[in-house]
Amino acid sequence: MMNAATVLQELTAFMESQPLVSSHSHRIPYEQLQGKNDLFNAFVWHSGSTLISAGMPEEEYERLKDLSLPPETKWQLFKPYWERMQYTAYGRAFLLATGRIFGIPALNDATYRQLNDKFIAAYASKEPSYYQKVLGELAKVQITIWDFGTLRTPENYYPAYRFENRRVAVCDAFLTTRTREDLEAIERVHDCTILTFDDYLETFDRVFQEKVDGGMVAVKILLGYLRTLDFAPVTHDEAERVFNKIFARILPNPGYLAHQFDGPDFSEAKILQDYMVHRLFYLANRYKLPVQIHAGFQLGKRTVEEFGDPKLLNQVFIRYRDVKFVIMHTAIPYSYDLAVLAKNLSNVYVDFSWSNALSPSMTKRFFGDVIELVPIDRIIGFGDDSATVEGTLGEAIHARAMVSEVLAGKVCDGYLTMEEAKHIAKAVLFDNAKLLFLGEDTPKK
Ligand SMILES: [Zn+2]
Structure with missing residues (x-):
């Protein structure tokens, strides 16, 4: 009979020594807070x-x-x-x-x-020694996948990038273009003239490739804050019709700005947006980039709970069978829908970023269940999703406790051996995310 306290102690000590990959972070660079x-x-x-x-x-x-x-x-x-x-x-x-x-x-x-x-x-201090202490010594975060609207990253950070209008400049927000002014920003910054829908698509393809060349390791979709995740499979012609309405809007005369920033209402704009999201999946497939999709709970006021429902992505998962979809934040409160999707579809990943910040006990219960439901390589167990190192450390403490307590329980139940538990801990806190985002390469020093 195994002693529960000893098992937990051994796993906790093991976990303390393990470095972490943070699958998702908005951590503010030290210089900006110094x-x-x-x-x-x-x-x-x-x-x-x-x-x-x-x-x-x-x-x-x-x-x-x-x-x-x-x-x-x-x-x-x-x-x-x-x-x-x-x-x-x-x-x-x-x-x-x-x-x-x-x-x-x-x-x-x-x-x-x-x-x-x-x-x-x-x-x-002028030196970022405080960050080194909190991130390096205390949290032991070795690699960070960074969602900060830039490809210029601190050491051991790797960029995820979005093509939509939050945190990213309008000129790169190809998914959310809605006005003539949005198009003009794209033309200006990317040094091109867009006269047709196909010009627009070509520019998106080119900019996407530039981001890949610039080091983007994942694409992030945050549209779940703005709308449901039903990305309908619209045709080129349907999307082009909406694009033409945006493009053909008569430019205002100087001094007459009544129509500036006018665009189609959302029911129409959605058609173009859906098409562009599918284009993004197509490009993710071409360049073999994982797609991180915000699902579930949204931070802030005036949010719409049903926007977070990941079930609406089911057809997308099936269609883009070689694209790895990382469904974030365990899609709280849709966690079990996500787990069931991930059980059957080998390109769906369950990502635990931010979950512990919302509820450690909810997350712990789910982690125990998800190990039983989903093959281990598709569980990403840690992501701080925080703007601060203090938040990163808090999430890291919770994630390590979650993994050790749940696995200790399963060792005591006889569901896992101690060796298997340690293998799982390493996989979900480090190896899976490293392989998913960085491939076989060793991280840069
Ligand atoms: Zn986030």
Whole structure:
């Protein structure tokens, strides 16, 4: 009879030594925060949206970012909302991180000043030693797949890129073109004249290839924030008809701007968008790039829950059978739909990025079930999906605990041996993501 505490201890120690690949991150480079961060600003980057969901008015939220305000004033603004949200997983992750980094695992009247001083001091140095400590020594994140709207990456970061209008310049937002002005931005930046729909498609193909040559390792689709994931298989002619409406809009005379930024309404624009999304899948197939698709829960206000439903991608998965689709955030709350899709379709990956930040216990239950349902090579167990190193560390602590606790349970049940459990841990936290995004190459040093 195996002793449960000993099994968990062995797996926890093993997990602590394992490096991580973060499948998805928006981590702000150190230089952008150096000399410009404090406790409250860091918290806004960590989870401002949870403060808003706790009822914080937006004007107050903006004031938290103001580095010239004294900490006492900010604490008075922050405290009532922090008290409501502190038990959410985002709250817990922040405290886990501050505990591990600064030895202060509490945020209250007695600790906020000291914690604020620690944050200011950590970000004061010219050298990014604080990032090295948190990411390298504490979180042990070795490789990051970075969604930051750029191909210029820090060391050991590899870019995912989007072709839509959030975080990426209009000139690259081929999926969401809706106005004549959008087309003009594409022409201007990519130095071309677009006279027909086919010119437009050719330009997209060329820009896509330039991004591949520039180091893009994955394509990201975030359209689930704007619409459902039913990317209908529209014909070239149908898409061209919408494109022509955008293209042929009479340019306003100087001084007469009434029609500037006019475009078809969404029901029509969707036809062109669907076509472009299929074009993107076609190109992902050509260049053998994985496609990361946001599914499930959306961050922020005025979100529409049904936009996240990954079942609507079923036909896409079948049609593009050689494209690897990485369905993100375990598609919470559609996790079991995703698991069932991934069970049958060998090109569908279950990605755990961000899940622990939403709910570690929900994520843990799902992880235990998904191991039983889905072949192991298609489980991507960690992605911080955070703008901060503190958030990255919080997510890393949760992910390691999730993997060790679930696997320890399965070893004690006799479902797995200890050796198998360690193999699974390495696969889901490192090997699978490295192979998926970087292929057989060893990461650059
Ligand atoms: Zn993200």
